Amino acid sequence: MVVQVPLAPRLLLTIVLLAPSARQTHQEEVRGSVTPNASLAGEEDRRGEANTNTARGDSEEWRRHLEQLGRLIDDILERVSSLPGEGALLPEVAARRRSQQLRCAAFICDDAYDGVVGAVPLREGPEDDGLPAKGAIRSWLPVFTHRVGEEESLQRPGPETRAMLRAVAKDGCRMLLILMEDGARVGDLLRYGDRERELDTRANYVLLHDPALFRPEALYLWRKVVNVLFLKVHGSPPWFELTTVKFPSWGDETGSDLVDVWSRGAFLLPAQSSQPRPLFREKTHSLRGKTLGVSTFDHMPSAVRDQPSDGLEFHGVEIEILTTLGEFMDFQAQLSDVEGLSNSAGDNRTGGLAGSVARGEADIALGNLFYMPASLRHFDLSIPYTVQCQTFLTPESRLDNAWLTLVLPFQGPTWASLSAALLAGGFLFRAVAALHHRVTRAGGTGRPFATLGDAVLYSWGMLLQVPTPAVPAPWPLRALSIAWWVFCLLAAAAYRSSMTAALSAPPPRLSFDTLADLAAAPDDLICGGLGDEGRRIFSTALDEPSRRLSERFEALEGESAMPMAVASRVAGGHFAYYENEYWLRAARARYLESLEEAEEGGPPAENGVHYDLHVMRECAFTLPVSVGLATNSPLRARVDGLLRRMVETGLVTKWLADVMAPTLEAERRLKGAGEERVLMDLRRLFGALLALVAGHILAGVAFAAEVAIGRRDRRPVGDVKANLIPISNRNQVFTEDSPVASAAPTSAPVRATP
Structure with a gap:
């Protein structure tokens, strides 16, 4: 690995202007060591290692080397934790704010560098400057210290090392100092921490420069651990060259940039402004046109595959988010289509969206990923940009209530x-x-x-x-x-x-609108969803209906989980599909449009009977949705900041409305076409005819009973004249006690009305 040092003339001028006359000899050493086109590997690396081994052989020189290294670490911590205007603060307040900025530091070393932290006295220099003196690391910052044994394999560290790494990650330490004589062991520890995700790769790292850290099998680390300082020692008395990796890098090589030079308690490169020169600069603000791999698949509403004639491959909410990220972070996206979240065998390491990220083929994953432990095992997830209602697409029938x-x-x-x-x-x-x-x-x-x-x-x-x-x-x-x-x-x-x-009104519909209704359905109604994650969610739920649904949950993959295949199966009347509300509405609209276009009534259902499609009103779960990144991605902080701004300005809501606009238009058109006029036909009058027939039957039974009773109990009809009421007195009110005969008129009588 070759490193260009274009700042050498400026460095020499700075040393001449800033260093006192007592350091002329040391200036000559630095001038002879830091030259243009200087190599940080190869012969110079071997010479530096030889000098270190020689110094270690001399106990006095080694003690001096450790003391200078400890001073450098103190200066690095001070520079990183420095606050603007901290001179106006009380010492206790400044120390507390410094510790809050870094929270803590972790010091991991071997036997050779075990004494670095204690090599410098806790107090030296003036004590009335309002700040902790150099060498006072423990005076204001909590420090985790751990010594790794010579026989311990860091490819699989021991329990004490793993416990220390977990404690550092739990406390959120922002500074990790790993000082070991063997760079290969440092690489093993970093690879283990990346693989098991027990190291925060977005923290600040300070490492000793070693060619073993830049071997081909370790180069991928420097695309994740980008906030790193390599300390390279030169000469005697020692002075240190501070370098970092280039990010983004092109190709398989990882270049280095000179950050600063430290010698005898001072950084030698001048500051570019009134603030101190940053040792860990922001590298993800602009990716300078780098191409990032992006994997996705057709899934509403995050990424929807366009028709070939449209010229674009995908559109959707997350595609718009990706485009906006590319504009602000200055990178080019190379989209690749994968088959779902994983392969049919369920091995996320070899297939699907998770497989492409695990193999390093994709830096960003777009697939409507839920912020859940199952997704966090395979991706780094951004902050959620929305929440989605997870529900079921169920069959619906009409009730014949004529x-x-x-x-x-x-x-x-x-x-x-x-x-x-x-x-x-x-x-x-x-x-x-x-x-x-x-x-x-x-x-x-x-x-x-x-x-x-x-x-x-x-x-x-x-x-x-x-x-x-x-x-x-x-x-x-x-x-x-x-x-x-x-x-x-x-x-x-x-x-x-x-x-x-x-x-x-049209006949009422019979539909499932709650989980309890769906769980109470017959056992031949099977539930299903994309992958096996739905079964795990329902099986771990606390309510009884969800657990009952998990017992008949079927995981679908590939073509069987496509919208038309799912809608056709649901229309058969024996299947319900679990997905987000937007996906289900789009699938229903596409299926109904296909039925409308087909002259024979669309594709046949499983049992030859077509049911209507209904999106269940109750949300089974409401889950947050995030953008997926490669594990331990350095882009996460920058993506989170931009994504938060997109959500707050309403862009995500607007993009979701744009994606759902065709579906909403199709739903309105299909609803208008489905509102058929209710004509009064014989079927609608079935209830009236049924009442008429029942009335005739009852009348016949009553008439037969009356005839039977009349034959058994015959009585004389009586005097006909007694039942006649005169016409002139028809409006007179009669009582039971008034004799009818006394009211008989002289005119012609008529029969009284009942």
């Missing part, structure tokens, strides 16, 4: 109230008539409510708007009759209007 035409206008409680009112009305009329007769001692008992049977019959007749044969004479009965007539008019008008609405 035989209930006469009872449809009112519901059960209304019918019960009307029945109670009818029964109470007859008794009320008879009770008022009897009470009036008892109180007034008037002749007669109040026709036409003289008997209980007449009272019930005439009160029911009023409901059918049949008037009574005579107006009752008592005023209490007249007032009650007026109130009863008003009640009957209102009830009849309500029944007629409800009957009209029931006959003009």
